Amino acid sequence: MSVSTRSITRPTTRPTTRRRTLAAAATGAVLALVLAACGSSSTAPARPGTGHGGSAAASAPSGPMPSTGDGMDGMDGMPGMGIPAGNGLAAEQDGYRLDSTIATLPAGQAVSYRFTVAGPDGRPVTDFAVDQTKPMHFYAIRADLTGYQHVHPVPAADGTWSVDLAALQAGTWRLYASFTPDSGPGKGTDHVLSRTVTVPGRATDTPLPAAAPSTTVDGYTVTVQGEPMAGMAHPLTVTITKDGRPVTDLQPYLDTYAHISAFHEGDQAFAHLHPETRVDGDHGGPVLAFHAELATSGNWRTFLQFQTAGQLHTAALTLHVA
Template identity: 65%
Template structure:
């Protein structure tokens, strides 16, 4: 669990002031989980620190179970002087590749100081326009501020790359940003229809059930229950300082939302129920990606929720 310093507590207080905002749910793909869910790509293996869940570092999340209200929907590459820059407009088809980028500040210089959020200084996401092939990665940063994300093989089409971060200095200090850019993967793109809305799905032999559908414009309780072979799962391990990591994307415009459970972490004894306060900002279909860890292995599940 995170250790809180006066600085991290100050960050929480600042973030809490903006939590009346829009943010949501997902079920993400980070690391290679071996999940059989179609249209999903799991990126790289979790780090040893992530696997143990014991990485020290402050977590400045706003309120328990709700993510940062100031993030916006992630559909712009620049906000309040901070810009996601990259020379990459095209990535190769069908093979592992890297995506290099920088975050520049209001002074036009690369930002190199970032606050730790869920044990990481920056979270990177990639998803195709039809909401398939999702990857959640934790890139590395060079001294000059260049980040490198190691992407698993991409299929042809238009992809959107997101960077989620909090500057640790400057005018954006303590503020959470999600910025994104699109990139093309050449070839004949074949769109995959979004799976129909449902409240239950399976991954790696686990059954994931969602109760309490989020409603537009208001926080709404939502519970994710995990079971296996008809029995409740009670051995969830911490992953990124929590028992689950969820990311959601809106059908059509790829608007981004993210939250994590308000359930307190108690060693390797998580589950079967994970409680959330979810608010999705737009009506329509949202594709949710859920990550959770058992026995040192990261699992990923995905489902579609309809928000009216």
């Protein structure tokens, strides 16, 4: 599978179930991220809105939007604001806008977040393409890059989405909605939009763990190998073992053997990557091949999700782009 940076639009003709091409990944002490198609599909064109090598910039909202508590809505992704354009940090792009009247969420308890995606006509979008078995993917991360959640909202007929989030710690959280309209002027164009919410209380930041090539979760060891550099496309591999033995029973999770989501330290820029390894039943692994590129240097907190025996595992690593 080749990977290309997310650029402008995808063709309007494609399978009912797409393979998301957001970017992410890493290696040893070096990380590079780019969009890649899911393992069981052919490579798809890159997407706008993830800030990976393309020139597409997020546009500013055209009108007042509900406050999300950080004072930055309407400026996310704009040049000159110290935030890279088009990498999931904008609340509005290409006429599509992530709207919510919720500016705060309670701490320490499961909560529901409600939002809509307004289209170029200003009305809530109700027709979305299915991507990796879901019409919408939703991510949450705290400002210190802790508390990662990847969940799937439920739509109502009027275009309102509801998503259940696990208990949140006090602090500022960024919430990302990843979707593709299936009709209208934006049909076939992938978007990642985000807003922030405040969780009241005394917020204590957790220092970002040091960069490392491997980590363990639930008894599994995840190791990233390769030497990609920022702005250059390079292959990399993820190897999964348990008790020193290769893992060969990875199960498909949302149509692929692994999901990598990554968040850039400081601005929370978002990237997402899937392996090029083809899905072939419940015996994936131990090695998953990726191809990655990202022009942005710095530390990234990377979350790799994979499934065995019906259980989802999330391995977290800090990786660095030179």
